Amino acid sequence: MVVTRFAPSPTGYLHVGGLRTALFSYLWARRNNGKFLLRIEDTDLARNSQEAADAILEAFEWVGMENDGEILYQSRRFDLYKKYVAKLLDEGKAYYCYMSKEELDTLRETQMANKQKPMYDNRWRDSSETPPAGVEPVVRLKTPLEGDVVVDDGVKGKVTFSWTEIDDFIIARSDGTPTYNFVVAIDDALCGINHVIRGDDHLSNTPKQIAVYQALGFEVPRFFHVPMILNEEGKKLSKRDGAMDVMDYKRKGYLPQALLNFLIRLGWSNKDQEIFTFDEMLAMFDPNNINKSASAYNLEKLDWLNSHYIKNTPNETLANLLEGHGVAITGHDRREILLDMAKERSKTLMELASAIKAIIDEPLEYNEKDMEKSVTPETSAVLNDFIMVLSDGKERHLPSEYQEMIDAFVHDKGVKMPMLGKPLRLALFGVATGPNLADALAALGKETVIARIEKFLKQL
RNA sequence: GUCCCCAUCAUCUAGCGGCCAAGGAUGCCACCCUUUCACGGUGGUCACAGGGGUUCAAAUCCCCUUGGGGACGCCA
Numbered sequence: 001m002v003v004t005r006f007a008p009s010p011t012g013y014l015h016v017g018g019l020r021t022a023l024f025s026y027l028w029a030r031r032n033n034g035k036f037l038l039r040i041e042d043t044d045l046a047r048n049s050q051e052a053a054d055a056i057l058e059a060f061e062w063v064g065m066e067n068d069g070e071i072l073y074q075s076r077r078f079d080l081y082k083k084y085v086a087k088l089l090d091e092g093k094a095y096y097c098y099m100s101k102e103e104l105d106t107l108r109e110t111q112m113a114n115k116q117k118p119m120y121d122n123r124w125r126d127s128s129e130t131p132p133a134g135v136e137p138v139v140r141l142k143t144p145l146e147g148d149v150v151v152d153d154g155v156k157g158k159v160t161f162s163w164t165e166i167d168d169f170i171i172a173r174s175d176g177t178p179t180y181n182f183v184v185a186i187d188d189a190l191c192g193i194n195h196v197i198r199g200d201d202h203l204s205n206t207p208k209q210i211a212v213y214q215a216l217g218f219e220v221p222r223f224f225h226v227p228m229i230l231n232e233e234g235k236k237l238s239k240r241d242g243a244m245d246v247m248d249y250k251r252k253g254y255l256p257q258a259l260l261n262f263l264i265r266l267g268w269s270n271k272d273q274e275i276f277t278f279d280e281m282l283a284m285f286d287p288n289n290i291n292k293s294a295s296a297y298n299l300e301k302l303d304w305l306n307s308h309y310i311k312n313t314p315n316e317t318l319a320n321l322l323e324g325h326g327v328a329i330t331g332h333d334r335r336e337i338l339l340d341m342a343k344e345r346s347k348t349l350m351e352l353a354s355a356i357k358a359i360i361d362e363p364l365e366y367n368e369k370d371m372e373k374s375v376t377p378e379t380s381a382v383l384n385d386f387i388m389v390l391s392d393g394k395e396r397h398l399p400s401e402y403q404e405m406i407d408a409f410v411h412d413k414g415v416k417m418p419m420l421g422k423p424l425r426l427a428l429f430g431v432a433t434g435p436n437l438a439d440a441l442a443a444l445g446k447e448t449v450i451a452r453i454e455k456f457l458k459q460l
Numbered sequence: 461g462u463c464c465c466c467a468u469c470a471u472c473u474a475g476c477g478g479c480c481a482a483g484g485a486u487g488c489c490a491c492c493c494u495u496u497c498a499c500g501g502u503g504g505u506c507a508c509a510g511g512g513g514u515u516c517a518a519a520u521c522c523c524c525u526u527g528g529g530g531a532c533g534c535c536a
Contacts, residue, residue, distance in 0.1 A: 009536045044535060101534070108532090117462035118532060138534055156465065165463055165532085173534040180536045204464055204531035227466075228529070234471090236529075262472095265485090269473055272484040291466095291473085294529065298471045301486045311499085345498040355498095374496095406495085417495035425496065433497040 002034030003193045006067075007184065009041040010052035013245035014059035016297075017199065017229045017237060020263040024226060025197045026065045027264075027285040037191055038067035042075045043183055059246040063256040064278075072191070074183055081178040084186055084216060085139055085171060093215045094171060096137035097124040119167035136174035141182070143168055143211045151206045154195075154224035155290045161207045169208050185209040189218035197287055200225035224287040227267055230296040253325060253349030255313065258306035265301075267291045275308065303347040310346055315339040318352065325353035327360075334443055337399060341439040359440055362452060363430025366459065370432035374422035380460055382420055383427065383453050385413055390446055403438035427456035 004025035029036035042048035088094035108118035144163040171182035203225045231241040346352035
């Protein structure tokens with residue numbers, strides 16, 4: 001059985017890059033009828049917060065990815081980790097180190113100055129020296145002193161490191177709390193996680209974790225190190241690039257499916273396919289064909305995907321979503337007409353909301369440039385005639401009925417369509433561009449249309 | 461600095477030794493559709509980082525250079 005996990009540390013919101021690795025892990029587990037676990041890596045008590053953990057969970061809920069089983073909080077498992085530290089100490093596979101932070105800093109500086117890789121020098125590894133008084137020691141793991149480790153990675157292939165590059169790293173801080181590289185291996189092993197899909201910034205930590213697996217006699221899982229996502233300039237993603245928080249995309253009016261579709265195509269592909277339904281992702285995703293190289297994201301493609309999904313979302317669903325963007329639409333028929341015309345031209349729910357508002361809300365002013373270009377000496381007469389026809393007593397509700405009326409009007413009065421269309425749009429929307437007139441007329445209804453035209457006429 | 465990873469259009473990518481004078485998508489440009497703006501349709505623009513090998517044949521394999529990125533924490 002395939003068991004994967006996503007293990008964020010609760011120091012902030014859920015990052016889009018994090019969402020992608022979570023998606024990969026989720027898909028792979030589900031595709032294999034396995035399990036997808038969630039674990040909160042909060043061993044560093046000083047930096048974590050429950051709010052951050054909740055924010056991450058909220059993002060998962062929004063995109064609709066459900067984890068299996070209980071969510072594991074590492075901060076609640078300290079007793080367990082301590083037992084393993086004690087065990088390793090007992091077996092002579094780990095040891096106390098009394099070196100101070102200051103001493104360590106000095107050591108690193110010297111090494112850097114000598115063009116060496118900064119590493120702990122093993123001075124307490126087999127020391128018989130008497131420990132200095134008053135120093136709370138850290139616990140370090142004895143890593144192999146020679147030979148190679150190879151990480152057989154599902155995306156990078158076989159990556160070889162020399163053990164001489166891996167120092168005896170700290171597994172327990174002087175306050176007794178365990179560190180990341182230690183607990184990550186323990187929890188992955190204990191939870192039966194056998195496929196670890198994570199960012200490739202963890203690749204060089206992997207030997208350390210393998211050392212833990214080996215020291216504790218655990219089976220090493222299969223690793224998949226996914227390349228980073230870069231910003232639009234191809235540089236490392238940072239807060240300055242904006243919209244790193246998954247929930248920002250919700251706020252900006254993106255649909256979760258669009259975001260997921262966008263993310264899955266970053267670093268992974270299935271031939272030339274661009275659009276993936278969730279079921280297709282489930283059926284096709286395989287971490288073994290994740291790309292090796294980093295990818296820069298471009299929002300224009302996200303916009304394209306989002307507009308695609310908006311067009312294919314039922315109006316009822318859209319109407320509900322729109323309430324979160326300050327637009328309430330009443331009436332079934334009216335909703336259908338409004339949304340049918342507006343969804344074709346909107347890239348985000350925010351745009352959809354403003355497109356609808358632009359129709360529903362009475363214009364407060366008329367665009368000057370459009371007035372100059374579109375208002376002619378005949379305008380007033382044409383619009384008055386139009387009001388007359390609108391008031392002819394015939395019942396009209398459907399866009400098609402209004403279309404017939406417009407066609408007949410243009411024909412009977414012998415005017416060119418733009419002669420009517422441009423000023424009519426100005427009267428209705430305040431600008432000379434906008435949706436199809438028949439649709440707008442049907443959505444607004446006779447009374448509103450006449451009122452807006454009359455108001456417009458007064459200003460001519 | 462040391463170690464590790466990566467390298468096809470502006471961007472996401474297809475390609476896994478011959479089918480590639482490199483395909484798709486986004487963007488951009490043009491045209492068509494059209495009562496405007498969009499949508500849609502059609503076409504165009506744009507790439508194998510450089511240099512050496514290997515081979516009858518290389519975008520595909522190997523090496524070097526260059527350029528990116530990551531790790532080197534009592535953060536994760």
